[in-house]
Amino acid sequence: MASKKKLEPAIIQKIMANHNNNELLSRYNSVRQASVSMCASLEPETCRIQPSLEISPPWWNLAHTSWFFVRNVLEPFKGAAESHDALFDYVLNSYYVALGPRLEQGRRGLMTRPTMKEVYAYRQSVDKRVEALLMAAEPETIKKLEPIILIGLQHEQQHQELFYSEIKNILYQNPPNLRPVYKKNIKPKSNQNKSTETRFIAFSGGLYEFGNLEQRWCWDNELPIHKFYLNDFAMQNRLVTNGEYLEFMQDGGYKTQLLWLNNGWNHVQQNNWTAPLYWEKIDSEWQIWTLSGMEKLGLQDPVCHISFYEAEAYASWKGLRLPSEQEWEHAARSSGITTKTGNFLNSGYLHPVATHGNGLEQMFGDVWEWTNSYYEPYPGYQPFSGKLREYNEKFMDNQRVIRGGSCVSEMDHIRLSYRNFWKPETRFQFTGVRLAK
């Protein structure tokens, strides 16, 4: 079989921070510990539920992220092996054809093994062995280990973010009177206050560069750096709010076929969508399901848990459109915005909040912002080499790019050139909308 070219993008090597053994281990431990902490309060029962194909049970999330290090670090670098490595291999391979046979995705919620005790033991065993490997490694080996360890940790952070959207959905499956909250007493939100007035900020068109210009660690899909021509455009200064989205609903948005893409309308019909996911009208008051339980809808908060189709129909109703991912990236970069001020996981809200700032606000954190861009390879794209080449490439089909991270992303996981993506009908992610024209 004629093989594809398999060149590791040179730039990835260059932008490594050149950690030494201790630094790498410290980073490793910090990310790995976060996974355990986030699940600490869960009953074993909660950890087995798979509500739909794409929402995996917590046990799998915790175990799969460990498996990643077994197959991509311990195995190729001759770390210690243990019996559960082979035992769990089949159920923990997500989709890597090159890594052997695997459990069908939809069957993760049918497994009674490994139990949570076994999962935690597996994690500890993997951590101990990775630590041993890292501490014993010569500098030359560290250099080879570093990229793959970093990928593993970024991968784990992705699954941490996934976890928050998954657990929100899992707990929601229970009937209303039995739904446990994930975390009580989350810092109160500024629902009552009026958020910044909406306005549009103009940007000049031109031929600009895109991709990982900031030269931070990045995924293969953020490279190569390349040119793209933009027309003049304008972007909304902040995210669309629940209150604004409610106007769309009250104007018959979900009943007006002409506002929708054809596929979007089919989803509306087939699933009886009449509001974003997690909205419930109780005694004529809108409430929403959050990680702290049911709450009164905050009209000034960004709308969240809408699909691309809903974002697009909303824009259509306003006579406007969604930004492209290039517009989003250029707006953020040319405005000098950083992730620092974003409402990320560290804020502890686990929920998007209203803004009162006067610039280009809420670009990072709060909610992932749907763009009208398909998730495509950048011109000249080279996937990761070796067994991880499947990480991104094969999913580059009928998915739309979302940008900016959300209130359940780790701040240090997100960057300006970061590209996330989901199928256009996806609603369980923390996704919202900002308009462009």
Added chain:
Amino acid sequence: MASKKKLEPAIIQKIMANHNNNELLSRYNSVRQASVSMCASLEPETCRIQPSLEISPPWWNLAHTSWFFVRNVLEPFKGAAESHDALFDYVLNSYYVALGPRLEQGRRGLMTRPTMKEVYAYRQSVDKRVEALLMAAEPETIKKLEPIILIGLQHEQQHQELFYSEIKNILYQNPPNLRPVYKKNIKPKSNQNKSTETRFIAFSGGLYEFGNLEQRWCWDNELPIHKFYLNDFAMQNRLVTNGEYLEFMQDGGYKTQLLWLNNGWNHVQQNNWTAPLYWEKIDSEWQIWTLSGMEKLGLQDPVCHISFYEAEAYASWKGLRLPSEQEWEHAARSSGITTKTGNFLNSGYLHPVATHGNGLEQMFGDVWEWTNSYYEPYPGYQPFSGKLREYNEKFMDNQRVIRGGSCVSEMDHIRLSYRNFWKPETRFQFTGVRLAK
């Protein structure tokens, strides 16, 4: 709305054993304890899995059988109420329209609540309250309580039997190397020995009576006693064995459309049936999944986990047929066979075993025997009155009667007139076949 007649069959009152308070409580405690014991060894993780619509997770089995007493005993008889009664009501109502709204059957495996701790606390609370009710009841009340308590306990025994077939299926969902056994070291089976030669025993036709002639406690579907005319017939002296069924397979049974009912053939095609459920050919040796793990196929053991369609196709291949439920009942009754010698739950095998007897063997226990009779109301049938009238009647459509109980039935739950039933494609039950002509 014109209402149906709602007469409690007088005979049921008559055949009650007239328990006093202590006797009734003792019977109650004994059956209730068996449910807890059978789940004692299970991890909480194992208790959440619902592999298919009809196979409920153990947590639900344990909680639903308690709910039955809350709604049908504690509530109508003014026993004590507790907060979890209302809390769990929605998820624990199986199908009783008259008892209010309920969770869709297919969503039981998506619940994270109640946890197993909560389920056990619920059971204990129910038991304490039923005990208080029973001990305080006047004889007049006991008389009213008795029939409904007995129904509740028979109902719980049905769920106990269901549990064994469910847990067998749940554990089987794991990939081979992760499948836990339910119970190790089950008494060795006589696989090696040759079982009794097959032969046919003749019975004379005539107009006979059928139904609960033995006047034991019984379900509404075993009444009224009625006449039915039988032609002369003959029945196989024992169950069909794995070895005999293997001949059918080796002769192309699963590939020969002409042997099958039309609907059966559709199931063969759609589900790629090539052997009974739980059979696996490993290194050219047939093995089967049991509650003690994978075992070598016992050629002399009765074939088990076949659907009605497979039983019928097998009979067709032999040029014979399945018995009717009336033939089965008359054969058992006229031969004076009792449940005493059957391989039931108390044998501890949890698996059908070969016979060496010389009479009409294996009529009780081992496997439920498919008959060619549809599950229909007996002429003059009256369902239970009140809220339990839905117990049987609405399911009397496209199900086939199975008779005799199985190796996972409680011996004292089964009787000569007992009618069980399943959809003809069902395979996860302990079901087998005996031929007639």
Added chain:
Amino acid sequence: MASKKKLEPAIIQKIMANHNNNELLSRYNSVRQASVSMCASLEPETCRIQPSLEISPPWWNLAHTSWFFVRNVLEPFKGAAESHDALFDYVLNSYYVALGPRLEQGRRGLMTRPTMKEVYAYRQSVDKRVEALLMAAEPETIKKLEPIILIGLQHEQQHQELFYSEIKNILYQNPPNLRPVYKKNIKPKSNQNKSTETRFIAFSGGLYEFGNLEQRWCWDNELPIHKFYLNDFAMQNRLVTNGEYLEFMQDGGYKTQLLWLNNGWNHVQQNNWTAPLYWEKIDSEWQIWTLSGMEKLGLQDPVCHISFYEAEAYASWKGLRLPSEQEWEHAARSSGITTKTGNFLNSGYLHPVATHGNGLEQMFGDVWEWTNSYYEPYPGYQPFSGKLREYNEKFMDNQRVIRGGSCVSEMDHIRLSYRNFWKPETRFQFTGVRLAK
């Protein structure tokens, strides 16, 4: 493979009318001509439509009934062969595995060939060749030909009846303003007149004989004659009317789950049944689709185009039940009713009509009457031998018996012991209900 016993039921031979060549040909020509006549007014376009799996297009109906004689008469009896015999064989075999590979049932509506011209040419060619065969046959051969010719003609009459229910459904697929009527100016019906008052006629129980006691030509499923014990019972003197059924609807019948068998309720929900098939409420008046177009609902006419589930729910609402097929047969036989007075095809109504008689009315013709009996083999049943053994047996699963024929049956096709059957959810047949208790 162990073969089933293949004895031709001796009785069938005996009850043959011993036709000579001319008589047989005359009978043949008469039935064959009726098929052509019934399609004479149809455009070629109308002849291709297959609205659902079980409703075949007219071209197929006409061609398949000819194919039957090619494969079962011309071929085995060495009649002349023609090239289209082989050409059309694949698409015209309905379900006979023993007669070779065949087109999937659901694809009949996708064929562009044979065209109607080719279908008519095929029919003529077959008829000419059968005529030649019959006229040249020695008495010994006629004796062998007679049973198979008669089966072929009965088979064709079944397809003629099917045709009327199929064409009714096919024409109904068009939007209301484009629906052609099949036959204009059908004799006006007595909708305005009040029909006979409903009452129940009592019959004494006992051990009776059932099956083809009248010794007319019959299908294998009407044999053998056998005994069956009946309790005392009573049957409604006439069919349930549209007006009576409307009361059930107005009382919330289609919304009251407790009235329905579980499977029936699922059909109601999934298909949004709120009235019989072909009922439409137009400007607050009920109208129904007939073979003469939309008509005002005749309140005194028998209700038609209801499924078994609707018939059963209606009976349940009345606190009554459906008759068994044995009760129906015994009532008809012991009352001395014949098919003579029935509203069959020859009346030209193509629609059930109100009765004004005072006896046991409408037993034959008008609508097929749902019984609560499953379609099962009679005790000792022997299917046809040879290639036609598949005619009935493999469909004896989850179908309910209907009795008495309908307004689109040929009178001489129906008899007292005739058993028809359909899946319980079927509505496109001319099916109605009579109550029993």
Added chain:
Amino acid sequence: MASKKKLEPAIIQKIMANHNNNELLSRYNSVRQASVSMCASLEPETCRIQPSLEISPPWWNLAHTSWFFVRNVLEPFKGAAESHDALFDYVLNSYYVALGPRLEQGRRGLMTRPTMKEVYAYRQSVDKRVEALLMAAEPETIKKLEPIILIGLQHEQQHQELFYSEIKNILYQNPPNLRPVYKKNIKPKSNQNKSTETRFIAFSGGLYEFGNLEQRWCWDNELPIHKFYLNDFAMQNRLVTNGEYLEFMQDGGYKTQLLWLNNGWNHVQQNNWTAPLYWEKIDSEWQIWTLSGMEKLGLQDPVCHISFYEAEAYASWKGLRLPSEQEWEHAARSSGITTKTGNFLNSGYLHPVATHGNGLEQMFGDVWEWTNSYYEPYPGYQPFSGKLREYNEKFMDNQRVIRGGSCVSEMDHIRLSYRNFWKPETRFQFTGVRLAK
């Protein structure tokens, strides 16, 4: 409801050819006649078949294109009305919400009306009335009529192309021995000759303009003219041949998951794809279904009837990629290629043919070429105004652009900036592949 901006793109007005009455009528008659001619040889039976959701029956194609003029020309411009206009309106509206209620797309194959006679009468009536309208129109009205008439004729040409791919599929539904050919004796193809050797032609990157630069009549989706930056790239000099594609198949292409996009692999699995549509291996020789019947596979002919997924997997196997639509357009434009030499409908082949040219070959005609570009609105896109705004916009979701027209396109319908599009799994179109790097 906030309405979208509805500006008619000024440029469309400008590029009109300013036809006078006679010119417009002449163009009208010419295109309309072609639709009738292409169906002239079809039996009425052939005209009713709808093999799948997206493949409409010929009757509908012929009638719908006439309906377009009724609703968009006769009605708004006060042409004569006739009774069948209203009668057929419901079944002939394809998807225009703004034009009222309509028949579900999947039910077109269930209509028995209008018959072909009625369809042809309807066409004639429409033509007569449009002619009357055109001949009587003042210049001011002609100016308003011209754009909508031209859209109607372009629309009809699209349906003419669709017809050829639809009839090919419709005739293919018949079993092999009954499949009619659409047109016998198509000019013999140069299958035996060796086609031009494959090579890659280099193009320099840069910021180029795209869209309807040639200022011909165009669809809204070809505007506005806009800039796009291209990297250096190279394109294959000709289309991929059957012989080359066969190598991919023989190397296990359809069995190698790693070559496929994830969604593509799912289609391979679910539909058992093992070759392009219409390929059949008969006696170990590859044959393909053409509009002239089954033919031996021409190894030098362009591969045809492959989905985007197959095109992409083939490219992946070669270690190359598909061109973007901008690369395709720039390559064609900068090479000065015109549609003149393409193998279009007028060649009469109705099949792609091998090339022997030495330049950039086969860009126009033969097969539509899959690009890796999603069908997206160009920056600043404005849909048609009024009732035709739905023509394109709502389908801009998960479709891939195909370019260049095919052997069943009218030459004068295709132009350099023409954008066609289909869902990535589509195979019944005349689609093929050219590689890029």
